[in-house]
Amino acid sequence: MLPRDIRYTKRRWLLTFLGLLLYIGDIWTDVGLSIKYLLDGHYICSALTFSFILAGLLVTQIFSHAWYEDDLEDALMNPRGRASVSGMSKCRLVVFHLCGMGIFTRYYHLLRSGFKVVWLATGSLNEDEKKEAHHRLFCQATDLSMLKLFEAFLESAPQLLVQIYVVQYHGEASIVQYLSMVFSCFNIAWALVDYQRCLRRSLPHIQEMPSGLPTAIYLLYKLFTISSHILSYSLLLLVTPYCVIALVAILWLLGTMWSHLLRTNFCSTRIHEMVYRGVVGFILTFTFFNIKGKDTRIAMIVYYFLCTIISMTSPLLLALLKPEVQTATFFIVISGFIFSNSILGLVFLVLYYLHLHPREERREADEVDGSGKHAEATGRMLNFLKP
Structure with missing residues (x-):
């Protein structure tokens, strides 16, 4: 069995699914709040709320699509040099991201691939193949966690600020406002911790958190x-x-x-x-x-x-x-x-x-093989934001 620090566990898979639910809850409460402001005649608040949603959505689609394009040329993510990545052609990638489905697409592929690796039997794989499969999952999870980080600070954080200001100014709040603030807080907290842990686990030379x-x-x-x-x-x-x-x-x-x-x-x-x-x-x-x-x-x-x-x-x-x-x-x-x-x-x-x-560098059992696929796969990871 692979060491726990390089294994994508069932617990990690379940937490990924929970993160998807939090993301959906945050988006829908904000959309509902924007509609409520519009119906109540608070047009500026409605426009601000909706603009933050669009800002987070737009930025995440831009980077998600760019990273899929990069993965087409990546030796680990696309080892056979196919014209598609995760089963999607370039045309499908463009359509999905134009429809704002970038993060949902990544959640789908991560949960689907993770289910096959951690829940289904993988006895037919040797140790090197298992290590590569788990490392690929961490690379996908890190990409997703950084997109969620972008979304949290472009949408949830300013959204929380606006709602706090509105509550202070009017001296009262509706249930939808409270739900929006709660989901924004949870989304920010989740994005921070998930990003920190995913990033450190995806880098083979850095000790995990x-x-x-x-x-x-x-x-x-x-x-x-x-x-x-x-x-x-x-x-x-x-x-x-x-x-x-x-x-x-x-x-x-x-x-x-x-x-x-x-x-x-x-x-x-x-x-x-x-x-x-x-x-x-x-x-x-x-x-x-x-x-x-x-x-x-x-x-x-x-x-x-x-x-x-x-x-x-x-x-x-x-x-x-x-x-x-x-x-x-x-x-x-x-x-x-x-x-x-x-x-x-x-x-x-x-x-x-x-x-x-954690300050010490992690030593890999196959350290001499560091110039192989695992080293190539960490190219984007090495340039991510370091908390």
């Missing part, structure tokens, strides 16, 4: 820091929406410029690389990621120093410019959450990277 306490601490660090950012943005929206638009534009521009200065080489074409850098810049407005896989301790310190200043000053700015909110219950509660989440997020960040972050 241990389950249990390290995963929980990592999740808490991300959720506390991201939630403090989102809540601080929501208070700045109450000052004036233009304040948040300007702030996010500046942060996005800085993040995009940073990815340009680091000369990211993730995509196979120049146009896709420019889109990728823009997406990375937007993700950096909510959380930090290591773009090039190098030591970024100083960059991380600067990033969270600036974000902490923004989070801490947003309640003070709102209280100064709008004194009438100082005694409002929502202001006191949200300010408390911002301060506590910022501190707890930094505490869990330090705890994770000092004591729980």
Whole structure:
């Protein structure tokens, strides 16, 4: 039997299916909320909600199609040099992605291939063939998890921000709004942890992320820091929406410029690389990621120093410019959450990277064969965002 750290398990397959259900729930609650806003006459909120859905959908289709095209030339994903990948021709790929079915197509192929490998008998395969099959599943899972990460920060995160602002502004919320916020939170949390674990398992030279306490601490660090950012943005929206638009534009521009200065080489074409850098810049407005896989301790310190200043000053700015909110219950509660989440997020960040972050490189049993198919298969993986 293959070692657990290189085996795509039944538990992993079931979690993939659960991730599909969360993704569907998040999309449909947001669509329902957009329709509700439209019927209630809140046209701006409806347009914003729907535009975030479209943004996440558009970006994921672009990269999903590009990666399928790359897989046609990949030695592991298409070892026989066929004109189709995962049973789909180039024409079918275009049609599926134009219909917005990119992520669903990847879920289908991952669940279908995973079912054959982990649930059905594979006694006819030798050890090398089993290892290749499981590694291929992790490559597919990592592609899917990064698309889900893009969708989480292009759709779920701004969606959550808008809904929090609407609840603050009107002082009440409907069931659909609460469901949308809950599914957005779960989608962000799931995307972060799933991406971290899938990426580390798909890279044969990097030690996987241990389950249990390290995963929980990592999740808490991300959720506390991201939630403090989102809540601080929501208070700045109450000052004036233009304040948040300007702030996010500046942060996005800085993040995009940073990815340009680091000369990211993730995509196979120049146009896709420019889109990728823009997406990375937007993700950096909510959380930090290591773009090039190098030591970024100083960059991380600067990033969270600036974000902490923004989070801490947003309640003070709102209280100064709008004194009438100082005694409002929502202001006191949200300010408390911002301060506590910022501190707890930094505490869990330090705890994770000092004591729980896997640093040792993993040694493979067939290390001398590293120049074979497994090395080729990790080309795109090696250039993914490193949490």
